[in-house]
Amino acid sequence: MxxxxxxxxxxxxxxxxxxxxxxxxxxxxxxxxxxIAVLAAQTDGIxxxxxxxxxxxxxxxxxxxxxxxxxxxxxxxxxxxLAADYDYVLAPSTTFGKDVLPRAAALAGVPQVSDIMExxxxxxxxxxxxxxxxxxxxxxxxxxxxxxxxxxxxxxAAPAANEAAPITAADINASLPAHTRFVGLQAGGGDRPDLxxxxxxxxxxxxxGSSDNFDLIYGLADKLAAGVGASxxxxxxxxVPNDMQVGQTGKIIAPDLYLAFGISGAxxxxxxxxxxxxxxxxxxxxxxxxxEVADIGLVGDLFEVIPEIxxxxxx
Amino acid sequence: xxxxxxxKRVVDYNVRIRVKPDASGVVTDGVKMSINPxxxxxxxxxxxxxxxxxxxxxxxxxxxxxxxxxQLRTGLAMGADRAILVGTDTAIEPLTAARAILExxxxxxxxxxxxxxQAIDDDCNQTGQMLAALWxxxxxxxxxxxxxxxxxxxxxxxxxxxxxxxxxxxxxxxxTDLRLNEPRYxxxxxxxxxxxxxxxxxxxxxLGVTETLGLQIEDYASPPERAKGIMVGDVTELLSTxxxxxxxx
Ligand SMILES: Cc1cc2nc3c(=O)[nH]c(=O)nc-3n(C[C@H](O)[C@H](O)[C@H](O)COP(=O)(O)OP(=O)(O)OC[C@H]3O[C@@H](n4cnc5c(N)ncnc54)[C@H](O)[C@@H]3O)c2cc1C
Ligand SMILES: Nc1ncnc2c1ncn2[C@@H]1O[C@H](COP(=O)(O)O)[C@@H](O)[C@H]1O
Numbered sequence: 001m002x003x004x005x006x007x008x009x010x011x012x013x014x015x016x017x018x019x020x021x022x023x024x025x026x027x028x029x030x031x032x033x034x035x036i037a038v039l040a041a042q043t044d045g046i047x048x049x050x051x052x053x054x055x056x057x058x059x060x061x062x063x064x065x066x067x068x069x070x071x072x073x074x075x076x077x078x079x080x081x082l083a084a085d086y087d088y089v090l091a092p093s094t095t096f097g098k099d100v101l102p103r104a105a106a107l108a109g110v111p112q113v114s115d116i117m118e119x120x121x122x123x124x125x126x127x128x129x130x131x132x133x134x135x136x137x138x139x140x141x142x143x144x145x146x147x148x149x150x151x152x153x154x155x156x157a158a159p160a161a162n163e164a165a166p167i168t169a170a171d172i173n174a175s176l177p178a179h180t181r182f183v184g185l186q187a188g189g190g191d192r193p194d195l196x197x198x199x200x201x202x203x204x205x206x207x208x209g210s211s212d213n214f215d216l217i218y219g220l221a222d223k224l225a226a227g228v229g230a231s232x233x234x235x236x237x238x239x240v241p242n243d244m245q246v247g248q249t250g251k252i253i254a255p256d257l258y259l260a261f262g263i264s265g266a267x268x269x270x271x272x273x274x275x276x277x278x279x280x281x282x283x284x285x286x287x288x289x290x291x292e293v294a295d296i297g298l299v300g301d302l303f304e305v306i307p308e309i310x311x312x313x314x315x
Numbered sequence: 316x317x318x319x320x321x322x323k324r325v326v327d328y329n330v331r332i333r334v335k336p337d338a339s340g341v342v343t344d345g346v347k348m349s350i351n352p353x354x355x356x357x358x359x360x361x362x363x364x365x366x367x368x369x370x371x372x373x374x375x376x377x378x379x380x381x382x383x384x385x386q387l388r389t390g391l392a393m394g395a396d397r398a399i400l401v402g403t404d405t406a407i408e409p410l411t412a413a414r415a416i417l418e419x420x421x422x423x424x425x426x427x428x429x430x431x432x433q434a435i436d437d438d439c440n441q442t443g444q445m446l447a448a449l450w451x452x453x454x455x456x457x458x459x460x461x462x463x464x465x466x467x468x469x470x471x472x473x474x475x476x477x478x479x480x481x482x483x484x485x486x487x488x489x490x491t492d493l494r495l496n497e498p499r500y501x502x503x504x505x506x507x508x509x510x511x512x513x514x515x516x517x518x519x520x521x522l523g524v525t526e527t528l529g530l531q532i533e534d535y536a537s538p539p540e541r542a543k544g545i546m547v548g549d550v551t552e553l554l555s556t557x558x559x560x561x562x563x564x
Binding site: 011071072073076094095096098099100101102103104105106107110111112113114115124128129130131132133134135136137138139140141144177179180181182183184185186187188196200224232235236241242243248249251256257267268274277278279280291293294295296297298299300305308309312313 | 326328331332334341408409410413432433435436437438439440441442443444445446447448449451452453454455456457459469472473474475476477478479480481482483484487492493494528529530531532533534535536537538541542544545546547548549550551553554556557560562563
C-alpha cells in the first residue's frame with residue numbers, strides 16, 4: 001500500500017492547474033490512494049475543484065485564517081503534520097512548491113527529490129540537472145518517506161472525474177510561527193493566457209530594444225490567443241515584468257507552439273522550452289544557437305517579420 | 316550584525332555540460348569552475364549591507380573538497396572578511412549542507428544568512444529552505460529586493476504570479492534571485508589582499524554532521540535530442556508549415 005499526499009497550489013479562490021499535473025504524476029507511481037491537501041483561509045471552492053480531478057481519493061481541507069497567504073513557514077509545519085500517514089508528499093515545482101516543500105522535508109528530516117520529470121519505478125525518478133543538460137535517475141531507499149516536487153511541464157493534467165471525491169475537514173495541531181508576515185502581491189500577467197499552461201507562447205528577447213517595442217510581441221500573441229514569454233535579457237532590461245521569464249531560473253513551459261523572436265538561444269533559456277511541441281525561431285543572425293533546437297527557423301528582422309505575419313493572418 | 320554567505324563551487328555556467336560515456340557523472344576534468352552565480356549575488360548583497368553600515372562582518376562559507384578554497388579566495392577578494400571551508404570529499408545533498416550550515420550558524424550567530432536560490436549543478440533549490448526549517452527561522456526565497464529596518468527585513472520575492480512582499484524578523488535566511496543585484500568585479504590588488512585574509516578549515520565530521528546520502532543517483536544520461544529542424548525562406552512558407560502541422564488556424 002502506498003499513499004500519496006499532494007499539496008494543492010491555489011490563489012486563495014481557485015485551484016492552480018499545476019495541482020492536476022501532480023495527480024497524474026502520483027498515478028504514474030502506481031499509488032493506492034491520492035489525497036490532496038488544501039490549506040487556505042477559505043477552502044470550499046478550491047477543495048471542490050480538487051475533488052473533481054480523476055484519480056483523487058480524498059481532499060483534506062485545512063481552513064485557518066493564517067493560511068490566507070502562501071507563507072512557507074506557516075504551511076510547512078501543517079503539511080508535515082498531515083503527512084504522518086503518507087509514503088509520498090508531492091508539490092508542483094512552481095515557486096510555491098519550491099518554497100514550501102524543502103522546508104517541510106527538512107522538518108520531517110528527509111531529503112527531497114526536485115523536479116520529477118518521469119517516474120521510472122515506484123521509488124525511482126528521472127530529474128534534470130545542469131539546466132537540463134543531463135538527466136539523472138535517483139532512487140529513494142525503502143523505508144524513507146518521499147518528498148518530491150513535480151516538473152509540471154513534463155506531466156499531463158489529470159482530467160475532470162465523473163464523480164467528486166469526498167472532502168474532509170482536517171484538524172491540525174501545529175503551532176504556527178509569527179516571524180514571517182505577508183505584505184502584498186503585485187501581480188504581473190494581466191488577462192492573457194497563463195504562460196505555464198498556454199498552448200501557444202510568443203516570446204521576445206533583448207532584440208526588442210524597448211518595452212514599447214514589446215507591443216509587437218503582445219499584438220501577435222493576442223492574434224494567436226497565445227501567452228507571452230521573454231528571455232532574461234528582456235526582463236533585465238526592464239522591457240517586461242519578471243514573471244514572464246522563460247528558462248532555467250524562470251518558467252519551464254511546454255506549449256504546443258513556441259515562437260521566439262530575437263532570442264539568441266542561451267542554454268539557460270533553452271532549458272525552459274525543451275518540452276515544447278514545435279519551436280519556431282526568428283533571428284537575424286543565421287548562426288544564432290536557437291536555430292540548433294528550432295523545428296522551424298527563419299532568418300530575418302523581427303521588426304519586418306512580425307508585421308508581415310500579422311498581415312498574413314489578417315483580421 | 317554578522318552575515319553568513321554560502322558559496323558553492325560549481326562548473327562555470329558557460330561550460331557545455333557533457334555526460335561521461337560510462338554514465339557515472341558529467342565531465343569535470345579540466346573544466347572551468349566558478350562560484351555558483353546566485354551565490355555571487357548573495358555575497359554582493361552582503362557586502363552592500365556591510366558598506367551601508369548595517370553589518371560589521373561578512374563570512375563566506377563553502378562545503379566541499381580542498382579546491383573550494385579557490386572560490387573562497389575569490390569571495391575574499393570580492394570583499395568578504397573571512398572564510399570557512401567545511402571539508403568533505405564526497406558529494407553531499409542539500410539536507411546535509413543545511414545541517415552543516417546550521418552548525419556554523421550556532422558558532423557564529425549571524426543575523427542574516429544569504430544563499431543562492433539554486434546551485435546550477437544539481438538545480439535542487441532546497442538548501443536555504445531546509446536550513447530555515449532546521450534553524451526554526453524565517454525564510455525569504457527568490458529575493459529580488461532586500462530592505463533592512465532594525466530587527467526586521469522586508470523582501471520582494473520573484474514568484475510565478477508576480478512580485479510578492481513579505482516581512483520577516485531577524486535572524487532569517489534569504490535566497491537570491493538574479494535581479495537582486497549585479498555583482499562587482501574582482502580587482503587585482505584585492506586578489507593580493509585576499510591572500511592574507513583568514514580562511515579556516517574544518518571537516519564535516521568535526522561539526523558532527525554525517526555524510527550519508529538519502530538519495531542514490533543510479534545513472535547520468537544526456538537529454539533526448541530534438542529532431543533536426545528545417546529553415547524556411549519567408550513568412551509565407553513559415554505560416555504554411557505551421558498550418559500543415561495544424562498549429563495555427
Ligand atoms: C545562472 C543564470 C541563469 C539564467 N537563467 C536564464 C533564464 O531563465 N532565461 C533566460 O532567457 N536567460 C537566462 N540566463 C541568461 C542567458 O545566459 C542569456 O544571457 C539570455 O537568455 C540572453 O537573452 P537574449 O537571447 O534575449 O539576448 P541576446 O543573447 O543578446 O540575443 C539577442 C538576439 O537577438 C538577435 N537579434 C537582434 N536584433 C534582431 C532583429 N531585429 N530581428 C531578429 N533578431 C534580432 C540577435 O542576433 C541575438 O541572437 C541566465 C544566465 C545565468 C548566468
Ligand atoms: N556545498 C555547498 N557549499 C556552499 N554552499 C552551498 C553548498 N550546497 C548548497 N549551497 C548553498 O545553497 C544554495 C542552493 O543550493 P541547492 O539547494 O543545491 O540548489 C546554493 O546557491 C548555495 O548558496
